[in-house]
Amino acid sequence: MSSRDSILKAIAANRPLAQPLPLIDLSMVSRPVDPLESFRTVLGNIGAATVLLSSVDELSAELADARDQGLRVINLVAGAGAMDAVDPAAEASSLEDVDIACLSGTICVAENGAIWVPEQNMGNRLLPFICTQLMLVVDRADIVATMHHAYATIDAFAEGFGAFIAGPSKTADIEQSLVIGAHGAKGLTVYII
Amino acid sequence: MKTMTHAAAAEVFNQDAARTRWHDETLWFVRQKRDRAAQTLPEWETLRSWASQIKDHTLSHLDEYLSEFERNALANGVQVHWAADAAEHNRIIHEIISRHGIRRMVKSKSMLTEECGLNEYLHEQGIEVIDTDLGERIVQLRHEHPSHIVLPAIHLKREDVSETFHEHLHTEAGNHDPQYLTEAARLHLRERFVAAELAITGVNFAIAETGGFVVCTNEGNADMGAHAARVHIACMGFEKIIPKAEHLGVFLRLLARSATGQPVTTYNSHFKKSLPGREMHIVIVDNSRSRQLGREDFRNSLKCIRCGACFNTCPVYRRSGGHSYHTAVAGPIGSILTPNLDMRAHADLPFASTLCGSCTNVCPVKIDIHDQLWKWRQVLAAEGHVSWTKRVSMQMAAFVLSRPGLYRLAGRMGRGVLKTMPWLAEHRWNPWSKSRALPEPPAESFRDWYLRNRKS
Numbered sequence: 200m201s202s203r204d205s206i207l208k209a210i211a212a213n214r215p216l217a218q219p220l221p222l223i224d225l226s227m228v229s230r231p232v233d234p235l236e237s238f239r240t241v242l243g244n245i246g247a248a249t250v251l252l253s254s255v256d257e258l259s260a261e262l263a264d265a266r267d268q269g270l271r272v273i274n275l276v277a278g279a280g281a282m283d284a285v286d287p288a289a290e291a292s293s294l295e296d297v298d299i300a301c302l303s304g305t306i307c308v309a310e311n312g313a314i315w316v317p318e319q320n321m322g323n324r325l326l327p328f329i330c331t332q333l334m335l336v337v338d339r340a341d342i343v344a345t346m347h348h349a350y351a352t353i354d355a356f357a358e359g360f361g362a363f364i365a366g367p368s369k370t371a372d373i374e375q376s377l378v379i380g381a382h383g384a385k386g387l388t389v390y391i392i
Numbered sequence: 393m394k395t396m397t398h399a400a401a402a403e404v405f406n407q408d409a410a411r412t413r414w415h416d417e418t419l420w421f422v423r424q425k426r427d428r429a430a431q432t433l434p435e436w437e438t439l440r441s442w443a444s445q446i447k448d449h450t451l452s453h454l455d456e457y458l459s460e461f462e463r464n465a466l467a468n469g470v471q472v473h474w475a476a477d478a479a480e481h482n483r484i485i486h487e488i489i490s491r492h493g494i495r496r497m498v499k500s501k502s503m504l505t506e507e508c509g510l511n512e513y514l515h516e517q518g519i520e521v522i523d524t525d526l527g528e529r530i531v532q533l534r535h536e537h538p539s540h541i542v543l544p545a546i547h548l549k550r551e552d553v554s555e556t557f558h559e560h561l562h563t564e565a566g567n568h569d570p571q572y573l574t575e576a577a578r579l580h581l582r583e584r585f586v587a588a589e590l591a592i593t594g595v596n597f598a599i600a601e602t603g604g605f606v607v608c609t610n611e612g613n614a615d616m617g618a619h620a621a622r623v624h625i626a627c628m629g630f631e632k633i634i635p636k637a638e639h640l641g642v643f644l645r646l647l648a649r650s651a652t653g654q655p656v657t658t659y660n661s662h663f664k665k666s667l668p669g670r671e672m673h674i675v676i677v678d679n680s681r682s683r684q685l686g687r688e689d690f691r692n693s694l695k696c697i698r699c700g701a702c703f704n705t706c707p708v709y710r711r712s713g714g715h716s717y718h719t720a721v722a723g724p725i726g727s728i729l730t731p732n733l734d735m736r737a738h739a740d741l742p743f744a745s746t747l748c749g750s751c752t753n754v755c756p757v758k759i760d761i762h763d764q765l766w767k768w769r770q771v772l773a774a775e776g777h778v779s780w781t782k783r784v785s786m787q788m789a790a791f792v793l794s795r796p797g798l799y800r801l802a803g804r805m806g807r808g809v810l811k812t813m814p815w816l817a818e819h820r821w822n823p824w825s826k827s828r829a830l831p832e833p834p835a836e837s838f839r840d841w842y843l844r845n846r847k848s
């Protein structure tokens with residue numbers, strides 16, 4: 200018998216009596232009184248900056264400035280100035296010097312600061328992780344209360360890949376002292392339109 | 393070399409009193425962060441019940457969910473492998489590496505690959521895997537193993553890390569700044585990520601309904617590896633399966649809060665398909681889990697989501713360090729999982745507990761950890777895996793405790809001895825008097841007091 204069949208057979212023989220799935224009743228779930236406020240506060244606590252914008256166009260000047268300073272910018276957000284093309288198949292070696300990646304997030308979670316970034320908004324799967332500074336542009340109408348609400352809104356496996364990103368990369372592996380900037384982006388700024 | 397028992401290894405750990413105190417306090421601090429995070433959610437207990445029930449349900453239909461997961465993953469173009477034991481898991485991975493002639497590979501945190509001894513196995517085949525989680529990289533450079541499933545290098549101080557990095561990464565001698573040391577590791581591992589041809593990751597949750605899986609990290613190392621390399625191998629124990637994506641809402645709310653007190657991990661990556669021209673593999677591992685599933689008293693240890701909360705709260709873990717447990721998964725949960733792997737080798741671990749129940753109270757999936765520790769003791773005694781000193785002293789205790797007259801006499805004698813001849817109790821043969829002062833004996837027993845004060 201293959202390992203597959205013997206494992207499944209052993210499980211079938213040993214599994215407990217059927218137990219029901221619980222009903223996830225969202226009326227039992229607490230919601231932040233002011234979702235925008237909660238989203239911003241939590242992001243601040245986890246090392247990210249937030250900026251309120253009235254229009255995405257306000258980012259154009261900032262990105263143009265960064266380019267003028269010689270920084271490598273990849274902007275995939277329409278309306279935020281010049282847009283860049285990025286090959287989904289591009290190798291890490293061609294992306295490791297990206298200073299700023301500016302991408303659109305979709306659903307934002309008020310309780311924990313997480314932002315859903317689907318693959319099609321990343322350009323390349325590595326980009327949100329390999330860039331030094333990540334900028335995520337989100338719409339305040341897309342803020343939901345909790346992760347339950349987020350999963351009810353998105354189809355998390357519609358594409359080949361997608362991620363909830365909450366803050367810049369961090370570690371506390373040396374004596375539990377928090378260091379921002381482990382392997383992923385060293386900074387995250389969230390622009391809320 | 394014979395492995396030291398938990399008690400013997402803990403004794404060695406405790407020789408450095410200052411470090412033991414630091415270890416104890418640091419983990420307690422993490423436990424307090426967990427408490428604060430849990431207390432911000434009025435529905436915390438409801439979440440725990442949901443998580444527990446989802447896992448109970450899943451275990452009771454596990455073969456069906458695994459088949460569904462496999463079917464969907466295959467339809468997504470993912471290659472699915474099944475490993476009956478650690479050796480098969482290691483062989484499958486080695487085979488993929490050799491088939492592609494791969495030289496450079498990175499691995500993010502996976503306690504399963506620790507359990508299977510993957511690094512050692514590949515090393516014997518002349519293949520080096522670079523661990524990329526900062527804590528895991530530190531212990532790898534020191535030829536050690538993680539001492540905690542979430543905080544792999546919690547047994548080390550910054551000076552230790554500084555020395556290790558000075559030796560291997562040529563950082564400045566004597567620079568102990570965590571920021572500086574982390575930056576050095578970032579630069580060192582960046583090169584490895586960019587050059588990686590193959591990446592191995594663990595799996596936090598595998599979703600039957602979609603054939604996809606979720607990997608959670610704070611550092612971003614799983615993503616850096618998995619998206620840089622041509623080949624991604626994700627390894628999972630078969631209990632990582634959950635039915636639907638919506639259940640992730642429950643587990644992701646609990647996991648990071650229980651682990652470190654964060655509201656959620658930084659990166660929660662949902663993998664479904666590889667890019668065209670690349671490969672994604674999933675290795676589903678049994679390694680005695682199906683046997684544990686059949687043990688009625690112990691099966692719900694398979695609900696564990698590896699948050700580490702039971703470690704951080706455990707008074708024995710905090711004061712004995714993870715390496716004392718001589719297993720890949722230490723702490724209270726390790727002590728109920730590993731006797732299933734090898735009863736004789738791990739017979740000491742269910743005794744490395746005070747049975748205080750704190751682990752059970754914090755566990756986000758409501759595993760009755762301390763009850764299972766107690767039940768393992770019965771099984772181990774019945775199977776003859778308990779030393780005669782422990783057996784005889786337990787039998788003596790049972791003999792006295794079941795005879796009220798004898799119990800009262802023994803109590804009177806004990807109080808007398810503590811009052812008049814305390815050296816009879818506080819000596820090196822009584823392990824209870826190590827780093828503890830015996831209390832002042834009360835003048836009378838509760839029974840005598842009660843009889844005297846009882847209103848007639």
Ligand code: SF4
Binds near residue numbers: 650697751758759
């Ligand atoms: S047993 Fe419970 S508390 Fe311990 S690591 Fe597993 S899920 Fe966390």
